[in-house]
Amino acid sequence: MSSFDEMDAFEGASLSSRAMAARGTPYLDDLNPAQRDAVEALDGPVLMLAGAGTGKTKALTSRIVHLLNTGRARPNEILSVTFTNKAAREMKSRVGRLLGQQIEGMPWLGTFHSICVKLLRRHAELVGLKSNFTILDTDDQLRLLKQLVRAAGIDDKRWPARQLAGVIDQWKNRAWTPDAVPVAEAGAYNDRGVEFYAQYQARLKELNAVDFGDLLLHMVTIFQTHDDVLEQYRRWFRYILVDEYQDTNVAQYMWLRLLAGGHRNICCVGDDDQSIYGWRGAEVGNILRFEKDFPGAKVVRLEQNYRSTPHILAAASGVIRGNQGRLGKELWTDAQDGHKVRLIGHWDGEEEARWIGEEIEAMQGGTRGMRPFGLDEIAILVRASHQMRAFEDRFLTIGLPYRVIGGPRFYERMEIRDAMAYFRVVVSPADDLAFERIVNTPKRGLGDKAIQTIQRCARDNGLTLVEGARLAVEDKLLSGKGAAQLAFLLENLTRWGRMTGDADVDHTELAGMILDESGYTEMWQNDKTPEAPGRLENLKELVNHLEEFENLQGFLEHVSLVMDNESDESGQKVSIMTLHAAKGLEFPAVFLPGWEDGLFPSQRSMDESGLKGVEEERRLAYVGITRAEECCTISFVSNRRVFGQWQSQMPGRFVDELPEEHVEVLTPPGLYGGGFGAAGMGAVGSDLHDRAAEANVYNSPGWRRLQARRDQRPISQPSETRNTVIDLQAVSAHTVGERVFHQKFGYGRIEAIEGDKLEIAFEKAGVKKVVAKYVMAADDIPF
DNA sequence: AGCCCTAAGCTTTTT
């Protein structure tokens, strides 16, 4: 199947290198000396240290074009790896633009994982798999592990499968197969980690499945044990380029080193100061030791920044200077002037959100000597996603348009995974995990007992679950409604399976048919929860996506790796996202809220990884500041609710590390004239760099008394908005059926009340869940 | 088999 189509890429070069060489090199004139240096050093190992905003992608894509242009390689002989599909897409389109033509043949420009899938499908048998193996996502992985753990009679309450999954992941990140896990790790998961790891791998092989980590691990194993295969690819991939090298884990690093081992034509681009994925196995060490691994490597530093103003760069540099063991880079810019980084403290998270909301509204018209900013030029970058809610709540009330970037991905949604499971079982009836997922979805009267019977039946006879289920039906091991429905499902599965091979049946139609005839669509149509319409919408979208693929198999192969959540909603909106999600992006104005000890830097990071953890957090701070082009506003609060408990917060250490001369301390207008806030603000305004003084304020008896009082009832700062809302709420407790008004969604009728959340059918905006205090009875509207 | 209640947990996230 398609694994062989893919290999065509090896054969036909779609672009004649001679034709390319005939053209000039205008793309080189566009580069600064450092970039040009990096682009022109085509042979041998090159490490490109590219600071934030220094034109890294430009250099990388120019390098590809230069390789083609000088005739050193054909498009299909260049291996370029990225971490995300988005980055891969971006590179592809930029290479195309530089060449001035669409290139069909850059088959090896992609993510580590997508490239490994291609390779592994070709060589699957070398690790005991068939080339049509399925790729499990983390959910499948977890369910599988849970089964193993329970089968071993282990209390999965005390030893959560989740923890085991984490351990195995880390081992795979380090390219350790079960027999290669070092003795020092033997204590993992109650001394039985290695044992379960081995079992898990065996089970995956039985299922003809791999998890994400396996894609890399298996390829490393194959390269290590089959010289002929490795040699073949060393010849094919004449030049290797790696983006975001600081994010590679050990397995990826070994994979690269094996492939580059012959010709050593490898160019790694990265920034040690932007390594923020250590917690999921990335090794900054990989970039720090590049010169040792590739002696004679040329190291090029891109330090001229085209993004930010001098103050912003200086602030970022000031913070990152606190890290040990950097490769050392100092960003500079030709840009003049600009605003200092702004720093402001607030009473609590809500106050912070309110201030930022007001500031954004003011910024649209131009404020504090700055130019007007459009909403889509503004981003709020948070450390942890739970910080987002305060902003969403606030922006919803004041009607400020925003978009949240990140969040649950399309293919992680329940309905999408269910639908995919149906497709999986139809395409490969041996997919036990998928069958398990859908056998009783929608409800077919098959409970735990029935499923156990099927499993026993399958295991005892060495059958797959589908076959086992069929046997169980034939042998009348199941009774009543469940048995009849199961028989019907099995019949359907067989029928649909036949249709996948039928050229007359369009696969898009087939997909729709599967969802309809299985009763899955109906299940959501009958569902009265407010999410149901959205889920049906998603299912429709899924089926639409199918059109882009040849058949169901093709779709399933790609979807787990490639389908992402690009929301195409456009328009003027403020972006809200995590700092991690912001890497690689830039915005004219950036807000960085929540710079408090324990939140940012995160307590857990410091507890688990000590100094290393703090350093990674510091890099995150660096990433955050360097996202800003013109205006960067950092804030922290005195009080924050952490897991429901009110806690007094100290400004995080990175606040102190901001170089004073590049910072302007703002005081929110009209607040803190006195009262509780004044203590906190005093510390901020006057003694920013004197932690002792701050500590005194926060530890004073008065402060602690205040804390004690606040624990009973959080004190709200008086504010006009809030008073209005509270008053209205006092006079109108809501009732179902009541006609109400919401500032953003307009008029609607209350459908249901759940605690302080109301489900409202709005006349224009549809059914939404809204917090009660943002809604007023239509009759009470004061105008 | 389905509903309700309690308990635990709880960054960051790609593939």
Add this chain to the structure above:
DNA sequence: GCTTAGGGCT
């Protein structure tokens, strides 16, 4: 404080 998963109950 909020969500979610699993156990226990009907």
